[in-house]
Amino acid sequence: MSETVAPEGVRTELEGSIESLRVERRATVVVRGATLTVDQEALFRGPARFEGSLACGRFEARDGDVRLVGNLTSRDGVEVRDGELEVTGSLDAPSVDVDRRLTVGGPVRVGSVDVGGRLSCAASLLAQRVSVGGVMQVAGRLEADRVDAGGSAEIGEGQIGDLEVGGTIRIGGGTVRRRLEVGGRLVVEGPLAFGRLEAGGMVEFQGPATGGSIEVGGILEARKDLTFEDLRIGGVGQITDQGRGRSAHIGGRFTVGGNLELSGRLEVGGRVSVAGALQALEVEIGGRLEADRAMVGESLEVGGSISTRAGARAGRLRLGRRSTARGPLIGEHVDIGAEATAEEVFGKSVRIGRGARVHRIVAEEVELRTEAEVDEVVYTRELRVDAKARTATTRQVGSLPPFPL
Numbered sequence: 001m002s003e004t005v006a007p008e009g010v011r012t013e014l015e016g017s018i019e020s021l022r023v024e025r026r027a028t029v030v031v032r033g034a035t036l037t038v039d040q041e042a043l044f045r046g047p048a049r050f051e052g053s054l055a056c057g058r059f060e061a062r063d064g065d066v067r068l069v070g071n072l073t074s075r076d077g078v079e080v081r082d083g084e085l086e087v088t089g090s091l092d093a094p095s096v097d098v099d100r101r102l103t104v105g106g107p108v109r110v111g112s113v114d115v116g117g118r119l120s121c122a123a124s125l126l127a128q129r130v131s132v133g134g135v136m137q138v139a140g141r142l143e144a145d146r147v148d149a150g151g152s153a154e155i156g157e158g159q160i161g162d163l164e165v166g167g168t169i170r171i172g173g174g175t176v177r178r179r180l181e182v183g184g185r186l187v188v189e190g191p192l193a194f195g196r197l198e199a200g201g202m203v204e205f206q207g208p209a210t211g212g213s214i215e216v217g218g219i220l221e222a223r224k225d226l227t228f229e230d231l232r233i234g235g236v237g238q239i240t241d242q243g244r245g246r247s248a249h250i251g252g253r254f255t256v257g258g259n260l261e262l263s264g265r266l267e268v269g270g271r272v273s274v275a276g277a278l279q280a281l282e283v284e285i286g287g288r289l290e291a292d293r294a295m296v297g298e299s300l301e302v303g304g305s306i307s308t309r310a311g312a313r314a315g316r317l318r319l320g321r322r323s324t325a326r327g328p329l330i331g332e333h334v335d336i337g338a339e340a341t342a343e344e345v346f347g348k349s350v351r352i353g354r355g356a357r358v359h360r361i362v363a364e365e366v367e368l369r370t371e372a373e374v375d376e377v378v379y380t381r382e383l384r385v386d387a388k389a390r391t392a393t394t395r396q397v398g399s400l401p402p403f404p405l
Helices: none
Strands: 003-004 011-018 020-023 028-047 046-064 067-068 072-081 084-085 092-098 101-104 109-117 116-119 128-133 134-148 154-164 167-172 175-180 184-186 192-199 202-203 214-216 219-222 230-233 236-239 243-247 249-250 253-256 258-260 264-268 272-285 288-302 304-321 322-326 331-335 341-352 358-368 375-384 390-396
Touching: 003 028, 011 020, 020 046, 020 072, 046 128, 067 358, 072 084, 092 134, 101 109, 109 116, 109 230, 109 264, 175 184, 192 202, 202 214, 219 230, 236 249, 243 249, 249 258, 258 264, 288 341, 331 375
Parallel strands: 003 020, 011 028, 020 028, 028 046, 046 067, 046 072, 067 084, 072 092, 084 101, 092 109, 101 116, 109 128, 116 134, 128 134, 134 154, 154 167, 154 175, 167 184, 175 192, 184 202, 192 214, 202 219, 214 230, 219 236, 230 249, 236 253, 243 258, 249 264, 253 272, 258 272, 264 272, 272 288, 288 304, 304 322, 304 331, 322 341, 331 341, 341 358, 358 375, 375 390
Antiparallel strands: none
């Protein structure tokens, strides 16, 4: 095999096509013409500079940084050991393996890319698999089946199967088809569709987002509409516009600027505030519930307080001990806890706990336990009043007036 050598520390001009190339330390290779073609291997043995485009079989560099001013096309793969590679133009290879840093100014088309330190791509990146030990930056579109970054990542737009980042990621938008996992913070600047999302710290959706299950350890903020299957947040959740999904479990506080529509269960440990209508099959709130209206198919349970403008309706509605309610409460079965207070209660069966205070009750059956106080009771079938309970007005009627909601 005929080998062409670029001597150490010397400027060498080459053109056309050669069989193989060895570039010694601190050498400079200048290409006369559009591209230098190397049929077999191009080997760089230390830091070097290559001025022009290179098309070769295998590209290998050792013990230094290589800067290639032009395009790099490798038929058999690129390997850089104990060094860095910078390509100012495009990069095309079946595989790329760089120990320290890879910088590419143009588009990248590879089967797989592994970088131990930092990957910087000023244009698009198309690959089956991308693995980066430290920081990944792709200014354009990233298309890959699997992407892993141990540190942080910045992606202009993603069309990705699985995306896993150990620290912080900022992405312009796109699609993550299966799984998006972030150890720290996720910031999405535009629309994003995804399968499953797991984030240990904070998630910020600046555009509309649609996905499957979402699990966030700390804070989630969605500035536009958020559509999901199951939403789990350990701390605080905030949706500026509409929220739609199957179920939501929030450990702390939950705020929705529009409507919140759930086909399943809502569970909030602290406070939930919905500027529009709340719809769900089941709702359990440990603290305070605020909404324009609440429409719950089966059960609504509030441990602290509830405040609505139009009212809250549920199949079974329970207000906890010493809780307060503003706005009408409507249900098949309504249970007002001990020492709680409510304004108006409508239902088929209503039970008022010990020492509770209610302004008005309209129901088929009513039970007032000891020391309960009610200003007005309107009923059709039965009224049971403890000897120590007090009612200012009671009235039995043939049929009840229409309920709110």
